[in-house]
Amino acid sequence: MVNAATEPRAGGVNLSRHPVFYMQEGMVVLKVQESLYKIHKYLLEHHSDYFRRVLAEGNDFLGRSDEAPVPLPSDVDQQAFDCLLNFLYYGIYDPTSVSLADWTTILRVSTRLQCTKIRQYAIRELSARRSSLPTIDAIVLAKEYDIPSWLGPAYAELVRRLTPLNDEEAERLGARTVAQVARAREMLREEEYALFQQRRYGAKYVFPERPDEQLVARAVNEVFHFLAPA
Numbered sequence: 001m002v003n004a005a006t007e008p009r010a011g012g013v014n015l016s017r018h019p020v021f022y023m024q025e026g027m028v029v030l031k032v033q034e035s036l037y038k039i040h041k042y043l044l045e046h047h048s049d050y051f052r053r054v055l056a057e058g059n060d061f062l063g064r065s066d067e068a069p070v071p072l073p074s075d076v077d078q079q080a081f082d083c084l085l086n087f088l089y090y091g092i093y094d095p096t097s098v099s100l101a102d103w104t105t106i107l108r109v110s111t112r113l114q115c116t117k118i119r120q121y122a123i124r125e126l127s128a129r130r131s132s133l134p135t136i137d138a139i140v141l142a143k144e145y146d147i148p149s150w151l152g153p154a155y156a157e158l159v160r161r162l163t164p165l166n167d168e169e170a171e172r173l174g175a176r177t178v179a180q181v182a183r184a185r186e187m188l189r190e191e192e193y194a195l196f197q198q199r200r201y202g203a204k205y206v207f208p209e210r211p212d213e214q215l216v217a218r219a220v221n222e223v224f225h226f227l228a229p230a
Contacts, residue, residue, distance in 0.1 A: 142154065
């Protein structure tokens with residue numbers, strides 16, 4: 001009986017099939033939004049737990065023709081999938097050619113399609129270019145894609161910067177984070193002013209229990225855009 005992993009050859013020599021690089025399957029057809037793709041099946045199964053599971057659980061006809069394509073999740077659009085494929089086929093050999101925006105897209109789609117190693121690759125590259133990533137973007141991405149190491153340095157940037165959060169930034173961060181950032185900024189300002197007073201006058205400044213009402217009214221009018229009383 002001939003072993004399934006071998007094939008008889010001329011001269012009676014049996015050659016064994018390599019367990020990894022003798023590809024059993026060729027291409028698989030995918031549907032992304034309104035477009036069809038034909039991609040190497042091995043590439044998808046090797047990198048993606050999602051594709052490995054879908055292809056294993058599907059019937060014998062799934063992905064074998066344009067009439068039975070493998071559907072992608074509805075929240076993965078064509079642009080994002082193209083970005084992932086460009087990286088897998090070309091960018092993986094030259095990661096410096098991948099832009100910051102594309103790395104962000106790769107992080108999103110690799111997380112969604114459970115490409116664990118590609119996701120780790122994207123996090124590593126984005127971390128190396130963290131200084132080029134806007135602070136608010138870093139916080140939003142860190143929360144959405146579970147990258148806690150980015151949060152501390154990003155929050156520190158917001159706390160130490162001179163300008164407060166604008167409305168768009170606050171909306172992206174959410175009420176709880178905005179309140180936490182505001183508390184940290186107030187704490188920093190109070191401590192800095194108290195230390196300045198101590199160094200200059202030898203006594204630490206203590207804020208009054210009731211601030212000047214004119215200063216309160218001016219701050220409220222400027223922040224909330226109320227008209228000053230006539």
